Amino acid sequence: MKWKKFLLAVPALLMAGCAGTFTNLTPLQQPRNANNLYPVEVAFTSPQTTLQWDSIHPFVLVNGQLYDMHQTPLMTNRWEGFVPASPGDNTVTYRYKFDYRYNGFSAQPQHGSAFSPAFNLQLTEPQ
Numbered sequence: 001m002k003w004k005k006f007l008l009a010v011p012a013l014l015m016a017g018c019a020g021t022f023t024n025l026t027p028l029q030q031p032r033n034a035n036n037l038y039p040v041e042v043a044f045t046s047p048q049t050t051l052q053w054d055s056i057h058p059f060v061l062v063n064g065q066l067y068d069m070h071q072t073p074l075m076t077n078r079w080e081g082f083v084p085a086s087p088g089d090n091t092v093t094y095r096y097k098f099d100y101r102y103n104g105f106s107a108q109p110q111h112g113s114a115f116s117p118a119f120n121l122q123l124t125e126p127q
Helices: 002-017
Strands: 021-024 029-031 037-045 051-062 065-068 078-084 091-102 110-115 119-124
Touching (some): 037 051, 051 078
Antiparallel strands (some): 021 037, 051 065, 091 110, 091 119
């Protein structure tokens, strides 16, 4: 009986597990600025044909805090946002989180999330 439940769950796990690939388009270094907000940009691609692209809600995650991102104008798979840094920070570690819906085996769309690996942004003193 357990095997039947497991076999029924495998396709759903496979669909949820292949959410996508994150390409960080942000430079590795940025000069420190007065407002302590630094732009980040990411491209997201997915082989998951059941993903509902219009449902994607992207975030950038910094120190456990989520910050909204918005879609880059004229692009279908790129999003941009800002990461905050404290005035004394030399490095900001961040990662991307994408919440989305996808079509599953039920009539209702399923919810999923995908996380990028961690990225580091070096803050340099202005020249």
